[in-house]
Amino acid sequence: MNTHLTAQQRNDIALGTADAAASAHLAVCVRCHAEAEATAAALASFRLAAVRWSEQAAVRAWLPQSNRRLKVAAWPAWALAAVLLVGMAIPLARRQSPPPAAVSAQAQLSRDNQLLARIDTEIGASAPAALQPLQNVQ
């Protein structure tokens, strides 16, 4: 009667810790041999897949780091572009808003107009402002 390997013996074969009796049986039993081969092949395939996957994933994980490095390395170009933009923007902004001198001239003109308007009012009145109370007496 041909008894096959026990579960523990099969585990030991997969772990490489099988005793001599189990190894001897494996050499003559087609069924146990095929089972052990299939398990070993599955474990080897899984190992290969896991190693390849992790190496690819590791490369992907490095890519953002590389991109960061490129960005860091390109900072002088960014700085130059920023300076140029600011340099172009300042004259434009100045063109749109009146210069401080123009602002003060406009304010002076407004004040002058108000003064002239007051003078016109006083000239047009029948009596000087200081004498107006006397007009009421009349």
Next chain:
Amino acid sequence: MVQALPMPQVNAGEDRIAELEDIERLFARYQPRVLRLATVALGDADEAASVTQDCFLRAHATRAQFRGQCATSTWLIQIALNLIRDRARTRRFQFWRKVQRRALDAEAFAGQIASAASSSESQLLARERVAQVWSALAELSPRQRTVFVLRFVEEMEMDAIAAATGMTTATVKTHLYRALHEVRARVGSGQGA
């Protein structure tokens, strides 16, 4: 008679400590290893990427505590295992783990086999085997998956796994038996189909 000059003594401990100083080099060298451990243990690519990053940051931050008493990879694995344990405990992770685990990365893992196998038939068979192992791992606890990865992906000896995980060798063996039982059940059922 001229005596041969003594060979320079290579101090492995000092070399290991020096290795931790250059975090970029450390990351480039060990990242895939930590990443695949975390991915299989957690079954979540995003969490695994986060754990991997934290692992190297913590390693660099606590490098003064490392005395070179073990291999750098072992020390990194110990840090990663602590982080994996912390993540696996969180309620949020427990919830999402169940939702995402089966769909996640099974295809991505199996897809890596495509260029490795020679014929389309053997590619298909290899992909199927990878999927079977992945589905077997889905039935295991994070701790069992961790031990499985360390043995069958990282090819560490059981004593080394015990040292890295803080388990006894007997416990490591028990976890491996459980994992192999699941793998054999699926590979066996795949053969019969």
